[in-house]
Structure formats: structure tokens, C-alpha cells
Amino acid sequence: MRFLTFVFALLFSLNLCAQTSQNLVTHISFNKNGCAIVDEAGDPAVGIFINSDSICGCGVAGNSRYFDGDNDWFYLFKDNIEDAFSTVDFTLSFYFKPTGSGAANQVLFSKKTDCTGANAFAVRYNPASRSLNVELAESPTINASLSRTLPFSCWYHVVVVRKGSITQLYVNKEKRGEANAIGSLRVDIGTSATLTVGSSDCNLEDEFQGYLDEIRIYRRALGIQEIEDLYFSPNQIATGLKPTGVNDTTIFLGESVPIELKSTCANGFSWTPSSNVADPDQPTPTITPSETTTYTLEMTDAENCTATDSIRIIVVDKNTIECGAILLPSAFTPNGDGPRENDHFGISNIFAVGELLSFEIYDRWGNLVFTTNDVRGKWDGTYNGLPVNPGVFLYKLRYRCEGTENVKSGSVTVIR
Secondary structure, three states: OOOOOHHHHHHHHHHHHHOOOOOEEEEEOOOOHHHOOOOOOOOOOOEEEEOOOOOEEEEOOEEEEEEEOOOOOEEEEOHHHHHHHHOOEEEEEEEEEEOOOOOOOEEEEEEOOOOOOOOEEEEEEEOOOOEEEEEEEOOOOOEOOEEEEOOOOOOEEEEEEEEOOEEEEEEOOEEEEEEEOHHHOOOOOOOOOOEEEOOOOOOOOEEOEEEEEEEEEEOOOOOHHHHHHOOOOOOOEOOOOOOOOEEEEEEEOOOOEEOOEOOOOOOEEEEEOOOOEOOOOOOOOEEOOOOOEEEEEEEEOOOOOEEEEEEEEEEEOHHHOOOOOOOOOOEEOOOOOOOHHHOOEOOOOHHHOOEEEEEEEEOOOOOEEEEEOOOOOOEOOEEOOEEOOOEEEEEEEEEEEOOEEEEEEEEEEEOO
């Protein structure tokens, strides 16, 4: 069962609009009728040859495509695909959910003529070690290949970036490693072999068993912010300040938190602890804690893969708050590399404000770069839509406590 709340559907739509299409060679989402394997980038030069019938499954954004590991694959070919792997930079982005077992490598993507490792590109997954291997090899001694053990997850978002002589691997938007070719030279992986999805021309490797979704190939190296934009955060709680891990949200004693979920294929749900959780077996209950508590949600899908995410709900008693004891950070780093709370500047303890009249930020020339009267409003480090230069900025906070108007001023340093 897939849960896409109205809020997530809106955010997801905005996220898709924000994703760049510059030098996008192909995009296969499997969201057409019957999860058809078709190019959605609008490039008529992309060729696709399919070796078996499509089997639809639940994906990170609509449908996914199931590969049964038994002669189940498809080709991507023609000049623009070849160009993507012969230019200096390229990016391969995709989601996969493994369901197979065994100690042999399963091939997700392969562009090689044999098993020798000459002019070869491949992405493989080993179920036994839960490891991912990326191969860019001109010869057995000239390569930029790397292997990494993956953290537990039901869905993995994998991004392989070739930037000059360097191969970078990202998993679930986190950088997992990079390899620099010998002599810092670009590895030549040009070959007449066709890019195969789900299989390989090397008979020593197994075919992939599991689900694939949202395949994208670019003729350039994507940046970290673009990679983060492609991450849909499946199986995660949407409420809170952090996109992953333990989310924090703060309420007054007696208030409730309506839970929202991002995309999930789970059909079984369990909240722990269950106290103060309305319908703890439902994915989006209302939680009314009587004290600060961390709640964990287990989500189990049809393949018995269980993902977990947590939310920490901080409960504040209004009677214990000293109005005017306002805290703001002295610096922040709006560079998109996480954690999220360091990418924005705002009031840390909003319940100490009383009534916010205005929150203004100025540059050293006196230009107003940010203003809000929303106590939760935060500055993202931009001015007129462009990132500001590193440096010191001044803020002025006007607020009312118990009928008295007050002003708090200070400075914040932007670090990039």
C-alpha cells in the first residue's frame, strides 16, 4: 500500500519541477501504462530493446519495474547513450530494491563486451555482503572503481558520478566514497557494448532480482544539491525539522501532532511506544504526548522488508517558559550539505518569543536581505534569489512580552 499525503504530493510535485533537465539523456520512471519501459526525456535518439514482459510493482514515485533474475533485462542504446559514457563527465541515478539472495554479484547496469574488465562500466550488488560495486575500467590496472557496504534500507537511491578522473558514489544522498584513476587521468570506458539494465554479457555474474525505479542518465556531473533533489526520502516521517533519522518537533502541553508520511510501499505499520498514539497500527495517526517522547514507526512491505523512522516530540509547558530568553545561532552554513538545521538561520527557542513583531536581517551595507513576522521563519542565506557571500550579517528582532515591546539585535556569520 502506498501513502502519499496531500502535503507530500505537493512537495513531491514541486521537487520534480526543481530537478534540472540540463543534459538529461534519458529518464525512465516506469509510470506509463503497464509500467512501460519508455524514455521520458523526449529524446527520440534513445533506443530501447526489451527482453521480457514488464512486471509492475510499487515504487518510490508511482510504479517500479520488477526483475525476476531469469533472463529479464533491457537495452539502452544509440548515439546519445554512447556519448554519455564517452564524454568527460556523466551521471547515472537510479533507485533499486533487492529481493534476491546468494553470494554472487547481481548486475544492475553493465556496458562491457566480456568478463575481462577492459573498457568496462558496471554497477553490481551482492546480497550476501549487502555491498555495491561500481566499475570504471580501461584495463585491469587503469580504473576508477570502488565498492561499499550499504546501510540497511528497503529502497536505495544510487548516484554514480564520473567527474574527470574521479568516480563518486552517493547512496541515499550521502557520499559513500570516491576513486581517482591512476595519474588522475580520465578512464576510457568507450566500448561498442550496449548498456544493459538488469544483466551483463559476462556469464560469471548473476542477473538482478528486485525492483528498479527512476533511472536517469546525464551527460554531465551532477552537484550535491541536484543529487539531494533527486532523493525522494521513501519510508520517512514528514513531520519534523530533519529529513532523516530522529525528527524533532515541538508542541505545547495538550497539543497534538498529526503524522504525515513520505512515499512508502509498506502495508504494515507499528508505532512504539503506543501510548498517546491514536491507532498505533495506522501509518498517519495523531499523537498527543504528555511528555517529551521519541516515537518509532516500523513499516513492513509485501517482501517483508522493514524500514524504521523516528520522530522526537518535545513537549513544552507554557507555564515554565521565560518570555524574552530568545536564542539564535551565531553562525550557519547554507551550502546544502546537511544537516538541515545548519542550512537555515532563525530563532532556536520560538516559545520564548511571546509575540513576534518583526525579524529582519541586514548586510554590512544596510540592505534588508530577509524579513518575516513568522516566529518559525528562517533565512536560507540568499538575497533576491542568489546566495549571499560569506561574512557577517546583522539581525534585529522586535517582539512583545507581557504587553511590553522589546528589541534584540546581534550578528550572524554566513559560512560556505
